[in-house]
Amino acid sequence: MRTGPDMMLELACGQGPVCGVDEAGRGPWAGPVSAGAVILDPDRIPKGLNDSKKLTAKARAALEEEIKEVAIAWCVGMASIDEIAELNILHAAGLAMCRAIEGLSVTPTIALVDGNYAFKLPCPIKTVVKGDSLSCSIAAASILAKEARDRIMVEMDAVYPGYGFAGHKGYHAPIHVQGLVRLGPSPIHRMGWAPVKAALAGELTLGDGLEA
16 A cells, blocks of 8 residues: 555656656745755655645655755746736746756756646656655655745745734635735735735625635
């Protein structure tokens, strides 16, 4: 029985460096979208790799440090609020993935990409549904992407207090709705998201905001 991700998908890709790619932050109402790209050393796989959402904050932080130490290559790419507005969130995530792959110090022969959308990336790709639970490389990429984005949102909590960004990282939470109702949207809010548009129009109430 599978107990977590492994390197079988990477091995099935054949010769050449294989990178895992995953994004973080497609769902939040605020902040950038990030993507990680990781080429793991098959002989130095960190123990405990898994979908970043299934790990505790402490485990993610420890794994992030280890991944950066033992990986053959890694990079995190971002797409900004303005790019999300211009491209839409799906294609902004693809842009972040492009930047992550382009930033690798080693050129991959193929990328294993979490999900089922075939983004146009700088190398051939293979999509993997629930890839962060199946592939160690994708799981590692998901951890780097989430940790990098979470740090930005903690920093933004100090810049734009009152929304609780440090706690929920831009996702739906009662304190986030309260902040939007009381303060209106901040410069890092995604103005096209329904709750943010409602707040901008003065139509958001404390009971709203359950749907993005």
